[in-house]
Structure formats: C-alpha cells, structure tokens
Amino acid sequence: MTMAAESDIYTLHYFPFSLYSLMVRFGLVLGRRLNPDSAPRVQIKLVNLHREENLSEEYLTLVNSRGQVPALTSRALASPLTDSHDISEWLCEKQPELVPEYHRITIQKIMDKLYSFHAMALTIGREQKKHGIPNRAAELLEKKDLTEHHRRALEMKSVFHELCYSNMFTPSSIDDVEAKAREFVQELDSALNEYSKGQLWIFGDRPTILDAHAAALIARLMDVRRQDLLTERVQEYARGVFASEEWNEVTHGRTTLWNVSLGHVADLNPL
Numbered sequence: 001m002t003m004a005a006e007s008d009i010y011t012l013h014y015f016p017f018s019l020y021s022l023m024v025r026f027g028l029v030l031g032r033r034l035n036p037d038s039a040p041r042v043q044i045k046l047v048n049l050h051r052e053e054n055l056s057e058e059y060l061t062l063v064n065s066r067g068q069v070p071a072l073t074s075r076a077l078a079s080p081l082t083d084s085h086d087i088s089e090w091l092c093e094k095q096p097e098l099v100p101e102y103h104r105i106t107i108q109k110i111m112d113k114l115y116s117f118h119a120m121a122l123t124i125g126r127e128q129k130k131h132g133i134p135n136r137a138a139e140l141l142e143k144k145d146l147t148e149h150h151r152r153a154l155e156m157k158s159v160f161h162e163l164c165y166s167n168m169f170t171p172s173s174i175d176d177v178e179a180k181a182r183e184f185v186q187e188l189d190s191a192l193n194e195y196s197k198g199q200l201w202i203f204g205d206r207p208t209i210l211d212a213h214a215a216a217l218i219a220r221l222m223d224v225r226r227q228d229l230l231t232e233r234v235q236e237y238a239r240g241v242f243a244s245e246e247w248n249e250v251t252h253g254r255t256t257l258w259n260v261s262l263g264h265v266a267d268l269n270p271l
Contacts (some may be wrong), residue, residue, distance in 0.1 A: 010042045010074040012087075013063055015049045016251075016271060017258040019119055019220045020084035021070040026250045027088055027212035031095040033246055034206065038095050042072075048265050050258075055137060060153035067137065067157045085115050088209055098209040106191055107210045113184040114213055121168050121177040123224045129169040135161045181221075181229050188214055189231045200240050207246070215241040220256045 012028070014021045025044070032039040047053050047069050054060075054067040064071040064082040072081040072090070081087045092099045099107055124133075137157040140146075146154070167173055191202055191210075201207045202214065218238040221229055230238075241247050252270055254262060262268070 008041055008076065010040055010072055010076070011045050012042050013047045013059075013069055013071040013073065014044050014271075015047050015054075015069045016254070016265065016268060017256060018049070018069045019123070019216060019256065022216040022219075022250060022256060023213045024070045024072075024084050024087050024091075026216055026247070027091055027098065027209050029246050029249050030207040030209075030212050031091055031098050034097040035095060038097070040091070040094050044271055046266065046271055050265055052136060052140075055140060055154065055157065057147060057150035057153060060157060061149055065153060065156050066160050085111075088213070092209055098207075098212075100203070100206070100208065103195070103203050103208065106195075107208055110184065110187045110191060110210055111213065113180070113187050114217065116184070117177045117180040118168065119177075119181075119217060119220060121174050122181060122226055122229070123220050129174070132169060133161070133165045135165075137161055178229065185230055185234055189233050192233050192237050196237065200244065202237070211241065214238075215247065216256070223255050223257045 012021075012024065014025060016022075028039070028042055047059065049069070054064075054069065060067055063073060063080055066082060068082065070084055070087060072087045081090055121129075135158055137154045138161070141151065141154050141158065188202070195203045197204060199205050201211050215238055218230060218234060219242065221227070222235070222238065227235065252268075258265065
C-alpha cells in the first residue's frame with residue numbers, strides 16, 4: 001500500500017458498549033448507506049476498556065490523553081479527533097448527505113440539546129452514583145515500573161478524571177441532566193411529529209447524523225429502563241430503527257450494555 005493510500009485510511013478507536021462510540025459508528029454506517037462513494041475508509045480498532053487498554057502508554061500518548069473512546073486517527077489528520085461530536089462533524093464534512101440543507105437548522109438545534117449534557121449521569125447504577133467512578137489512573141500511578149512518559153500521561157488523565165466526574169453524580173447535577181435530557185426528547189418528539197410521517201427516520205425516508213446520535217442514546221436509556229425520560233412517539237421511532245439492517249450492522253443484535261452472557265469483549269466476532 002502506498003503512502004498516499006495509507007493516508008486515506010482512518011482508524012476509529014472503539015469500544016462496542018461505549019454510548020458515544022456507538023453514535024459515531026452508527027453515523028459511519030448511515031453515511032455509507034446514503035453514499036458509498038463519499039464514505040471515508042474507516043477501520044475499527046477495539047480499545048478494550050475492560051482490560052484498561054485506554055490507560056496504556058500508547059493510547060494516552062498517541063491517541064487520546066483523556067483515555068476515552070471514541071477517537072479517530074489517521075495520517076490525514078493534523079491530530080487525533082477525540083470527541084464524538086468532533087468526529088461526527090468531520091464525517092458530515094466528508095458526507096454532507098448526513099445533514100441535508102433543508103433540515104440543517106433543526107438538526108443542529110437538536111444535536112446541541114443532545115450534547116448539552118453527559119448521558120453517564122442517567123445511565124449508571126445507583127451504587128456507582130453513590131460511590132462515584134473510581135480513578136484508575138490515580139491507582140495505576142502507584143506502580144513503580146512506569147516509564148516517565150506513561151507516568152506523566154496517567155497524571156494528566158487523573159486530573160481530567162477528577163474534573164469530569166467529581167460533581168457529576170450530585171443530586172443537583174443529576175436533576176440538571178434529567179431536565180436537559182427531557183428538553184432533548186421533546187425537541188426530537190416535535191421533529192418526528194412534523195417530519196417523519198410514519199417513515200423510519202426522523203426526517204422521512206433518509207437518515208441523518210441526528211438519527212445516529214438519537215437512536216444510540218434512546219437505546220441506552222431503554223436498556224437502563226429510563227423510559228420515564230422518553231415519549232411514546234420517540235420510543236416507537238427507536239423500535240423501528242432497532243429493527244433496521246443499519247442498526248444490526250452496528251450492534252449485531254447486542255444490547256448497548258455489556259453483560260457476562262456476551263463473553264469477553266476481545267472475543268466478540270464480529271466486533
């Protein structure tokens with residue numbers, strides 16, 4: 001393979017039970033279905049969070065210093081894209097079919113609502129909310145055999161962890177996230193009522209980047225039994241998407257949550 005050909009290939013660093021990873025991957029699938037010719041060549045690379053591969057020296061120093069997925073890397077990029085929103089905007093530049101001009105303002109408005117909160121506050125269990133998310137980077141810093149670069153990377157990750165998660169599960173923070181989630185759902189419900197007309201996707205017979213994000217979020221909320229945040233119209237829309245070939249191409253019939261019956265993530269085939 002030539003250098004030019006290699007530069008055209010992108011790698012999505014991905015965990016199949018990461019909500020924001022699912023949003024990006026579903027967007028890639030929908031874009032490819034809309035226009036295979038404009039779809040970027042993206043290979044999927046597992047980052048096994050269960051084995052803390054996201055905290056490895058290679059991942060923290062070369063891919064994402066925050067130790068999160070998804071991330072997108074390529075010779076064609078000046079630096080890795082380490083946020084699902086940024087990756088989706090990159091994809092929409094490559095495939096404008098995902099943001100049809102007539103619906104651009106509505107899509108942007110609802111996407112802004114979706115990214116106004118972090119869904120983790122809604123989707124983890126009561127015990128995790130009570131005790132918080134352990135700072136594994138800080139724990140790993142106790143190891144004596146770390147390289148200097150790895151130690152520095154873990155220190156940065158530890159600081160990010162504290163900034164991101166220290167106040168995420170307070171009662172006031174959770175109330176705020178739930179209110180924002182309901183605002184998003186109401187906006188989505190209104191769009192479905194106005195545009196869907198009983199067809200599969202939000203705006204009718206062709207999917208958009210909003211479908212990729214909304215369906216993944218709704219799936220996670222339904223998997224954790226938070227239907228109280230969803231309207232019936234939104235749930236009906238989601239059930240249609242979940243029965244589609246496009247959704248199956250992403251999830252292969254699995255839920256958005258890992259459980260022991262699925263076996264080791266590293267053994268999933270297809271990923």
